[in-house]
Amino acid sequence: MNFGLNGMDCQGTERNWEADWRADKPREECGVFGVRGSDLDVSRITYYGLYALQHRGQESAGIAVSDGDTIKLHKNMGLVPEVFKEHHLDSLTGCMAIGHVRYSTTGASLAINAQPLVFRYAKGMLAVAHNGNLTNARELRTALANTGSIFQSTIDTEVLVNLIARYCGNSIEEAIMKLMIDVKGSYSLVVMSEDKLIGVRDPYGNRPLCLGRLEEAYVIASETCALDTVGAEFIRDIEPGEIVVVDDRGITSIRAQNSKKRTCIFEYIYFARPDSVIDGYNVNWCRRQMGRQLAREYQVDVDLVMSVPDSGTAAAKGYAEERGLPFEDGLMKNRYIGRTFIQPSQSMREIAVRLKLNPIKSVVEGKRIVLVDDSIVRGTTSSKIVKMLRDAGAREIHLCISSPPVIGSCYYGIDTSDPEELIACKMTHEEIEGHIGVDSLHHLSREGLLNVFGEGRPGFCTACFDNDYPIEIPADLRKHALD
Amino acid sequence: MNFGLNGMDCQGTERNWEADWRADKPREECGVFGVRGSDLDVSRITYYGLYALQHRGQESAGIAVSDGDTIKLHKNMGLVPEVFKEHHLDSLTGCMAIGHVRYSTTGASLAINAQPLVFRYAKGMLAVAHNGNLTNARELRTALANTGSIFQSTIDTEVLVNLIARYCGNSIEEAIMKLMIDVKGSYSLVVMSEDKLIGVRDPYGNRPLCLGRLEEAYVIASETCALDTVGAEFIRDIEPGEIVVVDDRGITSIRAQNSKKRTCIFEYIYFARPDSVIDGYNVNWCRRQMGRQLAREYQVDVDLVMSVPDSGTAAAKGYAEERGLPFEDGLMKNRYIGRTFIQPSQSMREIAVRLKLNPIKSVVEGKRIVLVDDSIVRGTTSSKIVKMLRDAGAREIHLCISSPPVIGSCYYGIDTSDPEELIACKMTHEEIEGHIGVDSLHHLSREGLLNVFGEGRPGFCTACFDNDYPIEIPADLRKHALD
């Protein structure tokens, strides 16, 4: 079945360069936010919350607001400040709101796939925002279609929403409990009926979701940085398999029995904002520790440590500290680089990387360098950066990556490319060194990575490093490397 | 149940003045178009077809195209040339297309309510465009919701689409046949699966729908003017209760047994384009005959005949001809008046009408005038025009309306306002004359109107003139005048 449904708005023809750049990184797909509190300007609070979560999704944004009676919605393609103008927020008045920012992993990059989804069913209205990816969506979709459901988009969320409608006999909570039995995969949800705000985290807790308090109101968000931004106090992470219901009586928690924590470790390596705290670990601190661990695992005789800004900077500092080496700013980032600009023609191809990064000759020239980055997916950007540093006179370049080689695709809401595009699936270690053009290449070991989280650490999903998938992947979904 | 679902895009704050003006006329809500033919640029043909049908709906436009495999869609708020740019049409390639232009009668004026609706169901993909209004939509919606359906918009078309999905057992034709048993009301549909183009006209043939041939291809359109524009040859009107299926084998027709023609007579009076031919009658010719009939019914001693341009012009010419009176251009219309402009403030309120119409003093001054218009709904614009003519020196103004008084609301896809807003429901004939400020007021009689169509005329829906509704109106839907 081909869900090639095209959406409401076609995309312009300009290239999304930031997306190109990030194509060499795994791509997170979504951030969710919800707030319930009668005396607050809930649409503006959600707007600021989404602003803080912008790094989790830059293709579309949406806010739905309930006034206790009906639910209003505005969503569109674009960044949060592009999608929402003063008059949009002014018209979204109510006592409860949920919001969503999105990258496309499944579903094309189209307005009709933007979230939240707002719909009417037998019991009234409902709004749903989803971060994650269902592994049995296709199967559920077919089953629903065979009994009369229709689908207007290609996003998994529409499957969730139809299941809720089918299970709506007693209460929304019961419908969600039943839904959690049917669906496989990763999901952090915020759901809003006319009078309830509900947060749901899948039984593996694959994606983060946390709970906070803002005066008398409650806030649910993908990351704590959104709580901080709106001035909410962190209460706790929502647990794997937990349903948190916020209504007039306060907070009620429903917990699934067979939950088993498998949080995505890439949230710590790359996705989450450095100032967020997920399941008790500050993200920036973790990255610094990964750098320290990397230094313990691998020493090479160099003059200085540098990073690929900004994603490699925390680990680079950790590496430098651990080894007592100077950390230098050898690559300067253009802070004004936007998401879109006009692509250089073939003859100016090298400009593309230089627009974003510029090596500082006086730092780099004649030096032996440890260059730290967080991960390599395809390796295309890395080789351009290395060439740029060589041109600036670097004598030796030792690339240190603060995570293990990526050898498996993610099926839980991250776009890591197909195995045949993963450089670590296609080449040997030596071939990669040659391809990227470095004197040596080193990855943090899987054990070293886990050690960062200490003895009593929770379970993580490390499938992209070891192909050990905690949640079953149907055979038809599984991507294989070319043989 | 409150279907106050808010859509994808909020509307700007500027007033739609043309809509204000037309609020004093009944408002048609939709036009549909479809074309199937493998060697054609189907998206551009649909674009031009919609352009020709623009008078039937100016709030949103959409085109869906099938390439035999998948269906692509672009739709948005705005006029056809605002919604579609070159690159949209370039990306909508295929061998079959349907299109839609829309006013809002049911469903708010929002992007999410734009058509065609494109969706995936158990048998593949489908696109539907609908002109008309279901009278039992609420009931059907509830029944569907109670068995698990969800609704993402407030338009009747989503009900049709869910019914098709429920009845999809054998073929799309059978699903439509079953749907036609369930739904009450008016509907002219174009439906597109991956490989079939289907036209459907309700058993009363309430809204027009016709079939044409363009070389080897077939075209379905609300009015013949769209066939003419794209260069298609008119074949015939689609019959009340008929389903016309266009596929690789050519044309197949399925006919309902109990059809009974009740075409909306207002299509002839006001809605349809003058150059269209509906069920054998050229619209402009009909209007001229209505004017002639009016002249036979009522004579008053005047110096000249004028019209409220453009809607009253054909009838005014007929009136003048029949009585041998001069027809003069006494009101000039600003041809550049757009849909939107900045509303005059309270102190400049009179500018609003003068922006559109300007009386020619040299024609009007000192004259006794028959002023012809096609209809009066609320009477607000009429009284402004009459005042303007008085100010320009008109000695007597006799307002002749080429249709009977509107005393009933329409439930079949036209927005005629509620009964309490209909001037003919609220005031006596004399009160209306006084309110509008004319020396006399005359409406064409119902019999006179029907006589225009001759002896062997088909059946018409004249419910808005006589409250004789051919299609049952549920009690909860019926609008009553204030007592």
Next chain:
Amino acid sequence: MNFGLNGMDCQGTERNWEADWRADKPREECGVFGVRGSDLDVSRITYYGLYALQHRGQESAGIAVSDGDTIKLHKNMGLVPEVFKEHHLDSLTGCMAIGHVRYSTTGASLAINAQPLVFRYAKGMLAVAHNGNLTNARELRTALANTGSIFQSTIDTEVLVNLIARYCGNSIEEAIMKLMIDVKGSYSLVVMSEDKLIGVRDPYGNRPLCLGRLEEAYVIASETCALDTVGAEFIRDIEPGEIVVVDDRGITSIRAQNSKKRTCIFEYIYFARPDSVIDGYNVNWCRRQMGRQLAREYQVDVDLVMSVPDSGTAAAKGYAEERGLPFEDGLMKNRYIGRTFIQPSQSMREIAVRLKLNPIKSVVEGKRIVLVDDSIVRGTTSSKIVKMLRDAGAREIHLCISSPPVIGSCYYGIDTSDPEELIACKMTHEEIEGHIGVDSLHHLSREGLLNVFGEGRPGFCTACFDNDYPIEIPADLRKHALD
């Protein structure tokens, strides 16, 4: 010298179809408006005034407002309602305003060429809006440049403005008087200093300009239809060579001695709005008389009279009346056709005309027809319309033009194409008949045209019909037909 200065905003790539259509008509370039009155919302009044003058220019629009101290401006490419939104008018507060709508004749179609021009000179600030064309602009521009002036646009108005700055010794009135000695060509100006509103009409009165009163305030406008729209009472036309100054003391008039009325006769034939009165003649009445005169000059045995709507309609009615023939609506115009739409590809070329006009077969079929239009410039559209009527079954088509053949270019502010593009310069009468495909072609005679205006008629510029240019054309400017 090549003034190929490119402007602030490049134009989009979509074709301006209305412009294509009108390329077969002479094109007027500008409309001007001004109002001075302290208790009025002058920016909104100017907005509505420009709306009424939109037919005189559809490429750009602008409004400048003085608050007695400083002058604020907003202008851009587009129609009046596209250029001005509520917030623009809200920020343009003051006691005096001037406005401008523009086509491009000289100067490219660019934002930098939009008017009014607002500038600061030794005596303060000034705003100028200009309708017309200077014949010695090049010479004046060179002289000014040689003594240090710079030019940021390619419009004549910048020449006027520099001359005012050079002559600013005593008063603005004196500067204008001196300027009128230097400049040759046609110009109707509205000029606004911080405290004065000034209207200027060139000594030949080539372009119209009139004066009105709105309560205590005064209004100056290109046409009376703008006075009517804003509710102003017509006082009188501004005289050829007259400077009208409106300030706190009321109205002062300064008159040039050697003025000689030569109003552009094409204003009556085609440009001006039918409801306007120019120098005492109602435009629509004139057009009807042209049709009557045409009927007196030429009779052919036909069944009916039709027009090319809307420009030929008034004359067609006159023709029909004079000969006692029926006037029929045989060509229906799509009222929703906008300025821009997507151009048909080569294979659909015929759609372009059909989008705008559709012949009514029942009217046309088997008939001998007099088809009336106001003018032919290149003849391209005419031949398409004639072909369309033939295809609809017309038996004979006799094209009657309510003006003489256009054999000369205009140098006074109208774009009539170069002589080598004028069909009447390139072909004999018989060749044109053949080219357009009509059974016969007839033009109103020059004498017949003038007779419409009666015995005591004023002087007219009829140069495009007889090459008798009232205002000298420099040799280097003169366009010649190919030999």
Next chain:
Amino acid sequence: MNFGLNGMDCQGTERNWEADWRADKPREECGVFGVRGSDLDVSRITYYGLYALQHRGQESAGIAVSDGDTIKLHKNMGLVPEVFKEHHLDSLTGCMAIGHVRYSTTGASLAINAQPLVFRYAKGMLAVAHNGNLTNARELRTALANTGSIFQSTIDTEVLVNLIARYCGNSIEEAIMKLMIDVKGSYSLVVMSEDKLIGVRDPYGNRPLCLGRLEEAYVIASETCALDTVGAEFIRDIEPGEIVVVDDRGITSIRAQNSKKRTCIFEYIYFARPDSVIDGYNVNWCRRQMGRQLAREYQVDVDLVMSVPDSGTAAAKGYAEERGLPFEDGLMKNRYIGRTFIQPSQSMREIAVRLKLNPIKSVVEGKRIVLVDDSIVRGTTSSKIVKMLRDAGAREIHLCISSPPVIGSCYYGIDTSDPEELIACKMTHEEIEGHIGVDSLHHLSREGLLNVFGEGRPGFCTACFDNDYPIEIPADLRKHALD
């Protein structure tokens, strides 16, 4: 004289938040770029060059291109990628281009004030882009106006352009030489005639300007980062008082006799991009040295060093290194914060800072901190950041500023606010400490700052720190603190 000329496009009502944030920093106003080379895509090169200079001006952008015959221009309000789309660059073809990015210091923030200015004068066409500020612009403007010049904008560049036109007798070079005698103030210019590209740096070299080579072509830019980005090789800085002419013969240099280097030292402290090299000093290196020097001047017993990112980060690292203290990321910056977003209402005021920066509690809590920033102008943002850190549990906060207190306004092209807004003019050192809420506050000494540049250092303008203005400031321009 009030030059309150309003421009072509009014600004929207949304607040420019980045501007608010930067209002607490001095604001640089412009960046310039030029390239001449026949085989290059000069408009795209200029586009990328401006992209690299975006930090110097974010309000408007423009590119003018010469094809040897005429000059084309596109400019508008907005960031480089907002102003220029593919089709703009496609239409700007030629062999030479100049570009400009702008903040508004003099002249309102309006489209009409965008640069480059392109104009025609007696000798042809010219384009000019200007970084800097003239101190005698008002006087020159008056003198020019008194002899007939007009001004359509409020920018100094229009004065320069009129002077060139007045001096155009022999060559453009001579005109520029004369102009340099008349004008006072700071200016780095790129000038483009149909065939020459010219770079001009004022006799004090107040603003940077450098020269590079790109294959056979020459490039002129405000900073070397723009050379690096387009792949050009740095040749040398343009000297104070130098005119560099690039034409078919290559490079010619004309030098003023009485030049005296006084480069703005704030370029090193805050404005310039860290990867640029100005007059031999790498900017990032300088900032690190300022931090080291600060550490030598002031030691306080703390646990860690932090910066206000990003402007204070280089100096903070230098401080930490010099003292052997840990440098920690205690404030995380939202990398997706755009220029515009919806302003928080009064009740959410604190969100404004938290949207941009978030303190990391685990780093800050219970710690004694040296917080490094580059400068304080008004102190408003600083006090918000300090409060945020206190709320996060910081025990002691010692604010170290890597520049001396700002006590004087800049008249040379930087917006440093009026003296009465400068916190260092209004309060004593102790009062500022109290106002900002720090335990101690320290500024780098003026001598310490200069020492960074070593023994043989060039002259700098340090007027904002010591009121020693190298270029005369007319009395009427001088801003005084309230007494």
